[in-house]
Amino acid sequence: MVNLLERPRAQDTAPPPRTESRPAARLTLPTLLTLTAIVTIVPFAAMVLVAFAPPSGQTFPDALDPTRFTSENFSRVLSSSDIPRWTINSLLYSLVSVVFVLLFAAMAGYAFAKKRFPGREIMFWAFLATLMVPFQATLIPSYILVSRLDWVDSYWGLIVPTLANSQSVFLLRQFISQLPDELFEAAEIDGAPEWRIFTQIVLPLIRPALATLGIFVFLWHWNDFLWPLVIGQSGEMQTLTVGLATLQTQAVPINQIMAGATITVVPSLLVFGLLQRYLTDSIAMSGLKA
Amino acid sequence: MTDARQTPDTATGRAGPVAGRPAPTSQSHRASSPGRRRSLRRPWVGLLFVAPMLLLFLAFRFLPVVGAVLLSLTDYRLSGRWDFVAVDNYTRLLQDGLFHQALVVTLTYTAVFVPLTVLLSLGTAVLLHQVVWGRGFFRGVFFLPYVTSIVLAAVIWKWIYDAQDGLINAVLGLVSIGPVDFLAESGLVLPSIAVTSAWKGFGYSMLILLAGLQAVPRSYLEAAMIDGAGTWQRFRYITLPQLRPVLFFVLVIETIGAFQVFDAMYVMTGGGPVRSSYSLVYFLYDSGFKYFDFGYASAIGLVLFAIVLVVSLVQRRLVGRDD
Numbered sequence: 333m334v335n336l337l338e339r340p341r342a343q344d345t346a347p348p349p350r351t352e353s354r355p356a357a358r359l360t361l362p363t364l365l366t367l368t369a370i371v372t373i374v375p376f377a378a379m380v381l382v383a384f385a386p387p388s389g390q391t392f393p394d395a396l397d398p399t400r401f402t403s404e405n406f407s408r409v410l411s412s413s414d415i416p417r418w419t420i421n422s423l424l425y426s427l428v429s430v431v432f433v434l435l436f437a438a439m440a441g442y443a444f445a446k447k448r449f450p451g452r453e454i455m456f457w458a459f460l461a462t463l464m465v466p467f468q469a470t471l472i473p474s475y476i477l478v479s480r481l482d483w484v485d486s487y488w489g490l491i492v493p494t495l496a497n498s499q500s501v502f503l504l505r506q507f508i509s510q511l512p513d514e515l516f517e518a519a520e521i522d523g524a525p526e527w528r529i530f531t532q533i534v535l536p537l538i539r540p541a542l543a544t545l546g547i548f549v550f551l552w553h554w555n556d557f558l559w560p561l562v563i564g565q566s567g568e569m570q571t572l573t574v575g576l577a578t579l580q581t582q583a584v585p586i587n588q589i590m591a592g593a594t595i596t597v598v599p600s601l602l603v604f605g606l607l608q609r610y611l612t613d614s615i616a617m618s619g620l621k622a
Numbered sequence: 623m624t625d626a627r628q629t630p631d632t633a634t635g636r637a638g639p640v641a642g643r644p645a646p647t648s649q650s651h652r653a654s655s656p657g658r659r660r661s662l663r664r665p666w667v668g669l670l671f672v673a674p675m676l677l678l679f680l681a682f683r684f685l686p687v688v689g690a691v692l693l694s695l696t697d698y699r700l701s702g703r704w705d706f707v708a709v710d711n712y713t714r715l716l717q718d719g720l721f722h723q724a725l726v727v728t729l730t731y732t733a734v735f736v737p738l739t740v741l742l743s744l745g746t747a748v749l750l751h752q753v754v755w756g757r758g759f760f761r762g763v764f765f766l767p768y769v770t771s772i773v774l775a776a777v778i779w780k781w782i783y784d785a786q787d788g789l790i791n792a793v794l795g796l797v798s799i800g801p802v803d804f805l806a807e808s809g810l811v812l813p814s815i816a817v818t819s820a821w822k823g824f825g826y827s828m829l830i831l832l833a834g835l836q837a838v839p840r841s842y843l844e845a846a847m848i849d850g851a852g853t854w855q856r857f858r859y860i861t862l863p864q865l866r867p868v869l870f871f872v873l874v875i876e877t878i879g880a881f882q883v884f885d886a887m888y889v890m891t892g893g894g895p896v897r898s899s900y901s902l903v904y905f906l907y908d909s910g911f912k913y914f915d916f917g918y919a920s921a922i923g924l925v926l927f928a929i930v931l932v933v934s935l936v937q938r939r940l941v942g943r944d945d
Binding site: 362365378382440447464465474476495554558573576580596597603604608 | 666667668669674675676678679681682683684685686687689690698746749750752762763765766767770774775776777779782784787789826829878884888906907911923926927
């Protein structure tokens with residue numbers, strides 16, 4: 333079910349039988365697709381055009397004149413806002429979370445899949461049950477907890493509570509339980525320490541699953557809004573996503589807001605460009621939701 | 623923090639210890655293997671591996687759930703002082719005009735957003751399924767907005783809708799219509815926000831539906847074609863019934879997501895005009911972080927949880943009937 337390794341082969345997914353051979357019908361499909369694709373892309377294109385448009389003057393038609401493109405909006409928004417600091421916060425929030433979510437989820441997934449210990453079933457079902465609770469429903473107690481720990485406005489408060497990620501545990505457990513038991517038993521007979529079995533056998537074998545999951549965890553955190561909004565209260569502790577929302581509420585010219593927006597979207601686009609197939613295939617197969 | 627939206631496995635009840643684990647019949651054989659015996663002898667090994675995640679869960683997932691229930695029975699305030707008030711927060715909710723407003727806004731938004739996004743994703747999935755070449759390209763284009771944040775979508779679309787120099791009004795201006803202030807008209811604001819969210823998110827459901835379409839047995843469609851069924855008839859009587867479980871899953875995921883709407887409203891309208899885009903989560907956020915009425919806000923959170931739970935259970939029953 334959660335076989336992230338396997339990709340649908342093109343020949344398996346042949347289109348349904350085609351009856352229409354009328355030219356009109358053959359043209360409708362590509363036309364509809366192209367139109368929908370254009371509508372989907374226009375907001376991004378407009379964002380980039382406005383971000384590069386001359387700062388003074390009308391948004392349109394100035395934004396459509398390639399001879400007047402300028403990077404002035406970028407330098408202005410970079411100097412007038414905290415974007416560099418927000419970028420660092422976002423990178424820390426996302427990357428540190430990816431590392432620890434993957435590590436802890438792989439450890440827990442391995443134990444749930446291949447180890448016997450008291451309370452295993454109850455624990456696993458309890459992990460699953462938390463998937464049903466919307467994060468917003470526990471926003472207030474989570475915030476009070478973080479403030480009692482004196483973690484508000486700190487990286488601890490931002491990152492640590494978000495590491496409790498049941499989807500990751502669930503997915504990695506599924507993936508690891510498909511590995512043959514003999515692998516681990518052979519290593520145990522040889523007397524390999526448990527930690528070495530985990531780092532030298534389990535982790536390399538689940539690398540594809542870790543890669544896909546890592547992308548999702550990155551996107552979850554990079555795009556996350558409500559939690560960083562509540563925890564990062566000072567300007568210094570805001571993430572890029574929260575910062576972008578803040579820019580919007582201040583009297584910042586639209587060209588600069590779009591320049592800021594363009595900056596925030598670059599990492600997502602990089603991830604998308606490099607790993608699109610991984611992402612789309614794993615959604616189709618496992619239903620991972622970013 | 624992103625656990626709120628379920629994976630399909632939990633939502634459809636297909637999850638569980640059964641999948642991917644050897645059948646119980648292999649138990650006797652496996653019990654004799656040395657690795658198994660060592661694992662049985664040393665149960666603490668498994669516990670140690672679970673420990674970091676377990677501690678995180680106990681502290682940041684379970685404790686807050688218990689905390690939410692307890693808090694909702696108190697009048698806990700910023701100072702940390704509190705009194706037990708039993709169900710006062712809930713009776714107050716029932717009488718609170720803002721709660722009614724937030725509920726109506728959330729339901730209206732859901733009623734617009736869910737059909738919109740399901741039709742959009744079903745339509746694009748069907749188109750992609752039919753197309754012979756360029757499927758990967760178009761699929762990528764439709765999926766692109768999904769990897770960005772809803773905040774980014776909201777920022778871009780707020781400008782697109784802008785009455786002064788927004789994109790739509792620039793186009794409308796060419797044919798001498800408008801300007802229309804989409805986000806300032808109480809009748810237009812929710813559909814406008816729903817369009818933004820649908821644009822951002824339809825790529826996900828599209829992929830799920832596309833996978834569903836590809837699982838429809840080709841022989842069924844060929845048999846129907848031999849029987850003389852046209853394109854629409856094949857879609858209506860073969861594809862759609864086959865797609866039902868997947869469609870239900872998409873419906874539930876999108877409905878649950880719609881009930882949690884907040885980010886787009888926070889960025890695009892601030893809940894306005896005159897609270898006509900003031901959702902339940904916005905109400906929760908304001909109660910908690912504007913009025914620091916933590917007990918009351920916790921009660922709102924539990925109402926949200928109850929709604930989401932009911933939606934999931936209804937779906938589970940509906941799909942369960944299929945099997």
